[in-house]
Amino acid sequence: MNLGSMLAFVRPDLDWHALAPELTLLAVGTLVTVADIALDDKAKRMMPTLAGIGLLVTLVPILTLAVDGAERPMFGGAYVVDDFSLVLKALFILVGYVVVLMSVDYVREGDYYENEYYTLLLTSLLGMVMMASSRDLVSVFVALELLSIPAYMLAAWRKGGPRSNEAGLKYYLMGVFASAVMLYGMSLVFGVAGDTDFGTIAAALTGEGASPIIIVAILFVLIGFAFKVSAVPFHTWAPDTYEGAPTPVTAFLSVASKAAGFVALLGLVFVAFEGAADVVQPFFWVLAAVTMTVGNLIALRQTNIVRMLAYSGVAQGGFMLAPFAVAFEDDAWQLPGTDITTTPYFAIVVYAVIYAFMNLGAFSVVLAVSRRTRSGDISSYGGLFSYAPGMAVLMTLFLAALAGIPPASGFFAKFVVFWALAGAGTPAGWVLAVIVAVNAVIAFGYYARVLQQMWFEPVPEMVALGVDSGGDDDEIDVAEAANSTAEQDEYGDAWLATETRQATMVRFTPGKIPMTGALAAALAITAIATLAFGVLPGLVSHFGEVATFHFGG
Amino acid sequence: MLLNQFLLLGALLFAVGVYGVLARRNGVMVLMSIELMLNAVNLNLVAFGLQHDVVSGQVFALFIIAVAAAEVGVGLAIVLLLYRNRKSIAVDEFDLMKG
Numbered sequence: 268m269n270l271g272s273m274l275a276f277v278r279p280d281l282d283w284h285a286l287a288p289e290l291t292l293l294a295v296g297t298l299v300t301v302a303d304i305a306l307d308d309k310a311k312r313m314m315p316t317l318a319g320i321g322l323l324v325t326l327v328p329i330l331t332l333a334v335d336g337a338e339r340p341m342f343g344g345a346y347v348v349d350d351f352s353l354v355l356k357a358l359f360i361l362v363g364y365v366v367v368l369m370s371v372d373y374v375r376e377g378d379y380y381e382n383e384y385y386t387l388l389l390t391s392l393l394g395m396v397m398m399a400s401s402r403d404l405v406s407v408f409v410a411l412e413l414l415s416i417p418a419y420m421l422a423a424w425r426k427g428g429p430r431s432n433e434a435g436l437k438y439y440l441m442g443v444f445a446s447a448v449m450l451y452g453m454s455l456v457f458g459v460a461g462d463t464d465f466g467t468i469a470a471a472l473t474g475e476g477a478s479p480i481i482i483v484a485i486l487f488v489l490i491g492f493a494f495k496v497s498a499v500p501f502h503t504w505a506p507d508t509y510e511g512a513p514t515p516v517t518a519f520l521s522v523a524s525k526a527a528g529f530v531a532l533l534g535l536v537f538v539a540f541e542g543a544a545d546v547v548q549p550f551f552w553v554l555a556a557v558t559m560t561v562g563n564l565i566a567l568r569q570t571n572i573v574r575m576l577a578y579s580g581v582a583q584g585g586f587m588l589a590p591f592a593v594a595f596e597d598d599a600w601q602l603p604g605t606d607i608t609t610t611p612y613f614a615i616v617v618y619a620v621i622y623a624f625m626n627l628g629a630f631s632v633v634l635a636v637s638r639r640t641r642s643g644d645i646s647s648y649g650g651l652f653s654y655a656p657g658m659a660v661l662m663t664l665f666l667a668a669l670a671g672i673p674p675a676s677g678f679f680a681k682f683v684v685f686w687a688l689a690g691a692g693t694p695a696g697w698v699l700a701v702i703v704a705v706n707a708v709i710a711f712g713y714y715a716r717v718l719q720q721m722w723f724e725p726v727p728e729m730v731a732l733g734v735d736s737g738g739d740d741d742e743i744d745v746a747e748a749a750n751s752t753a754e755q756d757e758y759g760d761a762w763l764a765t766e767t768r769q770a771t772m773v774r775f776t777p778g779k780i781p782m783t784g785a786l787a788a789a790l791a792i793t794a795i796a797t798l799a800f801g802v803l804p805g806l807v808s809h810f811g812e813v814a815t816f817h818f819g820g
Numbered sequence: 821m822l823l824n825q826f827l828l829l830g831a832l833l834f835a836v837g838v839y840g841v842l843a844r845r846n847g848v849m850v851l852m853s854i855e856l857m858l859n860a861v862n863l864n865l866v867a868f869g870l871q872h873d874v875v876s877g878q879v880f881a882l883f884i885i886a887v888a889a890a891e892v893g894v895g896l897a898i899v900l901l902l903y904r905n906r907k908s909i910a911v912d913e914f915d916l917m918k919g
Contacts, residue, residue, distance in 0.1 A: 405880050412887045419894050423901060432905055433914040435898050440850060440911065443891055444841055447857035450884060451834055454864035458827075461872040463880060507917040 285339040285348040287328030288356055289396055295321030296389035303382035311381050315371040315785070318385040322364045322392075329357050344464050345403035351616075352399040354810050355530050358620055359395040361792075362523045363388065365627050368789035369634055370515040377425070377513070384424065387417035388519070395527040402538065404453045404463040407531055411449075411495070414527050415442050418520060422512040434511025438520075441494060441504035449491020455484030456539075465539040473542030485546050488535065495528035498554050498588060499561040502581045509577035514637070517573060518630035521580045522623045529587055529619050536594055537612055544595040551591035552695055559585030559706040566713045571643045572633055575713055576626070579669060582710060583622055586684055590614040592699055593691035613808075614687035620807050621680040621800050625668035628793030631786065632662040639780045642730040645717055647775070650726035654777035659721045661794055668797045670714040671707050676800035679807070681707055729772040826867035833860035847899040847909035851892055858888045 283290075299317055302310065332339075332353055339348040366388065374384050394414025401407040419442060423435020457463055459481055460471035472481060490501065497505035509517045540547050562582030569575035590611035633643075636658055640647040652659035668675035671682075681703070688700035800807045833856050840853025862881040869877020903909050 405876070405883055408880075409883060409887065412891065416890055416894055419898065423898055426901060427905070429905055430916055432898070432902050433916055436847075436902060436911065436914055439895055439898050440841075443854050443895065444857075446891075447834075447837070447854055447861065450858065450861040451864070453880075454830075454861045454868065457865060457877060457880065458868035458871070461868075462874055463876045510917050 279342050282339050282341055282348075284328070284335075285332065285341065287332070288325050288360075289393060291321070291325045291328060292389055292393045292396060295325070296386050296393065299382050299389065300386050312375070314382045314385050315367055315374075318389060319364060319367045321389070322360050322367065325360050326357060329353055329360065333357075340402075342403075342406075344466060345406045346397075346400050347402045348400055351533075354616070354620075355399040355526070356396045358526065358623060359392055359399065359523055362519075362526070362623050362627065363392040365631075365789050365792055366515055366519045366523070368785045368792075369518060369627075369631055371785040372783045373513060373515050373634065384421070387421055391415075391417040391421070391519075392523070395523055395530075398527045398530050401531070402465045402534060404457065404468075407534070408446075408450065408453065411527075411531065412446065414524065415446070415495075418442075418516075418524055421516045422508055422520065424513050424516060428511075430511035431513065432511075434508040437504045438508040438512075441501075445491045445494030445501070448494075449488050452484050452487025452489075452491060455480055456488060459484060465534065468539040469541045471542075472540060477543065477546050481543060482546050485540055485543055486550060489532075489547070489550060492528050492532050492535070493554060496525050496532070496584050496588070497581050498584055499558040499581065502558070502562070505581055506574050506577040509580070510571060510574050510643075514573065514630060514634050517577075518627055518634075521577065521630070522626050525580065525584060526619045526623055529615060532591070533612065533615060536591055541595070548592055548594060548596075548695075551588055551594070552699060555585050555588035555592055556699060556702050557585075558582070558588060559702065560709075563706050563709040563713075567709070569713070570645055572645050572648070572717065573643050575645065575717075576629060576633070579710065579713065580626065582706065583626070583669070585706070586681065586703060587615055587618045587622070589684055589699055589703055590618075590687045593688055593693065593696045596691035596693055596696060611687045611691070614683045616810070617683050617807055618680040620810060621668075621676045621797075624793050624796035624800070625665050625675070625677055628665040628790065628797055629662070629669060631789045631793055632658055632665060635780055635782065635786055635790065636662075639778065640730050640775060641773070642775075644731050645720060646724075646727055647730040648717055648720040649724035650777065651721040653726060655780045658780060661790055662721060663718060664794060664797060666714040666717055668801065670711045672711075674798075674801055676797045676804075676807070679801060679804040683808075726777045727775055730775045731772055823867055823871050826863060830860045830863040830867070833857075833863065845910045845912050847902065847911050848896075850911055851895045851899070854895075855888065855892065858884055 295318065298321070299314055302317065303314065332348060333350070336350065338350075341347070367385065370384065370388070374381055391414045394410050394412070394417075397413060398407065398410035401410050419435060419439040422438045423431055425431035453463075456468060460468040462468070494501040494504075505521075509521060512520065536547055536551075559582050562578050562580075562585055566575055566578035566582060569578060594611050596611075636648065636651065636655070637643065639655070648662075651662070664675055668677035671677045671680070685700050685703055688696045688703060690696075837853045837855075837857030837860060840856065841850055844850050844853060862884055865877040865881045865884070867877075869875065869881075899909050902914070906913070
């Protein structure tokens with residue numbers, strides 16, 4: 268390395284068309300910040316509209332790139348815009364749009380800091396969009412941090428709420444610790460390969476055999492991402508963070524953040540670690556089996572719906588991890604009775620797309636119902652059908668999808684994963700396929716409990732006032748503050764208010780759920796996607812098929 | 821080139837950092853331990869970069885330094901928020917949610 272060659276800096280060729288989605292997102296995020304500074308308080312009401320329109324505008328360059336269809340590598344292959352990245356970018360943008368719809372009223376009624384919320388959400392989405400294109404350790408790392416750092420702040424968004432604080436702290440510590448472990452692994456990978464791009468790493472690892480340094484390097488990198496996708500035993504942050512964070516943020520973390528982790532894993536496993544199959548496959552076999560089983564068993568005994576969905580998310584992550592265990596076993600085989608060919612890679616992409624919409628849908632219903640019940644308890648769903656039949660039907664659809672019952676989309680996702688495992692034709696694949704099937708049955712247990720509450724139980728007379736009941740925190744803080752002496756510290760007071768509220772049972776009167784246009788739109792989008800992917804699996808499998816990698820270095 | 825010595829120092833720093841994250845109760849000390857882990861990575865990257873004679877090791881290390889600064893900024897903000905709400909930054913006291 269001589270100094271002269273470093274100083275002779277030549278700007279790399281930038282493909283502005285390929286970068287258009289990222290630049291649009293960046294521009295919208297900046298616009299939201301600047302508009303908030305420049306305009307008066309009344310204009311704050313248009314922030315979510317601005318963010319939502321901005322996200323839809325971002326879809327335009329993604330579509331034009333998809334129509335064009337060319338692979339566009341940049342920065343020596345470190346950043347590649349190909350069909351795979353475009354499919355996932357579109358998914359992230361759509362998920363972001365639904366989360367904005369879910370957030371509008373929650374954030375406004377809670378009187379949380381509006382424009383900062385949307386700016387951080389857009390920044391985190393920018394990180395995810397970049398992750399889909401990253402084909403280099405440096406760009407994977409930068410994208411991961413760009414999506415994580417705003418998410419830490421979003422998790423701790425309710426500044427006065429001790430649970431939200433705790434959610435933020437746990438997420439932050441676990442996330443940063445995982446990043447450090449992953450980076451240590453990356454530094455060893457770099458040491459073995461001699462460069463940071465996936466192509467060079469793949470070439471260096473192929474033929475090397477499983478030397479100790481390669482095993483340590485790969486395991487550290489994969490463990491770092493196992494934290495990100497909340498795989499057991501690295502899942503401990505997930506339930507606490509999901510419960511404590513504001514519900515729209517929880518939906519965002521459980522869907523978008525997890526999908527981003529899987530996108531990074533897809534790139535790393537299928538391109539960079541291709542030559543290290545005998546390290547990668549057993550690791551994922553154990554990880555997937557443990558994640559599914561433990562996630563499902565703990566979910567069975569949850570009483571809070573958000574916590575239950577958190578553990579269900581852990582278990583669903585296990586289903587998504589399973590195809591990695593047979594990642595390099597076979598090329599492609601046909602699903603029985605269809606013309607769809609499946610590979611482990613295809614199964615993961617399809618599962619991620621389907622999971623995103625069904626899980627967002629379930630969280631939208633939780634958000635809507637809590638506007639009436641102000642509770643997060645599963646028991647507060649008693650008799651939902653009698654006073655809000657629409658909500659009960661929608662929740663049934665989403666839970667059926669998560670459980671994998673045929674008309675809804677989740678069935679197709681589980682079916683594809685099962686065939687990817689069974690079709691690999693190895694004993695390991697068969698055993699894992701059986702574990703997947705058994706877990707799908709266990710999972711039905713806790714989803715059915717909510718269904719039973721909604722359809723067959725009477726409306727409860729009293730419900731436990733929950734933490735996540737759509738912005739009632741501040742009302743209570745205000746009431747409490749009025750009673751307390753003026754000397755009391757503002758923050759200490761909020762702490763007391765929420766502490767005493769833990770055991771508060773309030774009388775519950777069933778009635779119409781106060782709906783808003785944005786929330787209804789979020790429910791409609793997720794419901795239509797969940798049904799459409801279930802009835803016409805060709806739609807989603809088409810995305811899975813076109814999402815091919817740019818394998819060149 | 822003393823590659824092994826650098827790698828051993830890196831491994832030692834990383835282990836000290838991991839120990840600090842797991843054993844320390846004070847939030848600020850945990851953040852400092854995480855910095856130790858990240859700097860162990862930087863040391864590794866620069867040493868490997870010199871061994872392979874490529875700049876990407878140093879470039880990666882620069883990226884980590886920059887991102888770590890942003891990360892710790894957010895971490896300190898969260899610790900400060902906790903201190904305001906609870907008058908304590910002992911991370912093991914935050915156990916409202918379990919199960």
